Amino acid sequence: MERLKKKKKDEQGVLSMIDAALFGIIILVVMLLVFQQFGGALTRERDLESSEFRREAVHDIQMTALDSIIEETGYMNLSESQPKSIRLVNITLERAVKDYLYLDYISQNKEKLSYDLTRLEGDIEKIYRICARDVSRYNFALESSYENSELFLSNVQEIDTEEDLPSERAASTEYIVLGTTRVDLTLYIWR
């Protein structure tokens, strides 16, 4: 009889332990689910905010860069037997981009005309490098095209086309008018 009573009490004890263990497991599962929800929501909010920061920054960088003055730049006219250096003084970056696209277009479409635009391209990149990389600490890429002429530059060597750009980026497109054609000038930034 005593042995039976003891066995019953032992069973009660084991059952209580199982109940408590179940309680513990349920609490831990609920805890994990709650934390997962919190964490996910916070990450989404953080991502949203980072993209808002980038959106603000890309617009500010683009507007300032377009207004910037290039004190001295130029290009080489290779059309004649003797290459001729053309000097451009105090021009806006917008004008520099227009000149680049137009002269590149002419180089490609008129057999007798040829230009070396390396310096002009370098000075455009220099302004964007100061604005995006040095001041705001973003990587950047600039893309524009006019007819079959294209301008694509970036501070990252591996990025040669739009497809190479990272997915987490912000873009700002401003348009400039070249002749009677509207030309889009898109700036991408990312960290």
Place this chain on the structure above:
Amino acid sequence: MLRGNIKEDQKAVGGFFFDTPVLLLIILVVMVFTTSLYQVYVPIQEEKDRMAQDRKCIEVKNSVQNYHQILDEENEKFSMEKLEVLEEERLRSHLKLEGDYDYNISFEGLEDDEVWYFGQNLQNDENSESGISSYRIPVSLVDEAGISHLGKLEVNVWRG
């Protein structure tokens, strides 16, 4: 009136000893739960505060960009001449920074290293990446002759 013999009431005594490990287990689980909750809640709250501070930083930047007292009348760019005479109090009242936020704003000419500085100085202990929201953008600064120069606007916001 006691029913039965108290000496035979082994259940009460035994029951307490059966419940002790169970109680300990429950207490342990509750402690693990509250500790974990606290350890998750604190960084989440810090992150939320940081996000609010970042938003405040953008608000300050937008407010500065639209402050006509420092913009050139002709082209809406920042005027060096007006920055030179801008009073700290006027800027502070324009920004209307609520709460316990502090700020500093600097305009820096990239060609001549000229700097216009407004707001509180950053203390060393506050000068950590985690405590400050910073926003740096290039801006155009116009001199007295109307010539535009490339500059930098930096806005820092932190909790005072």
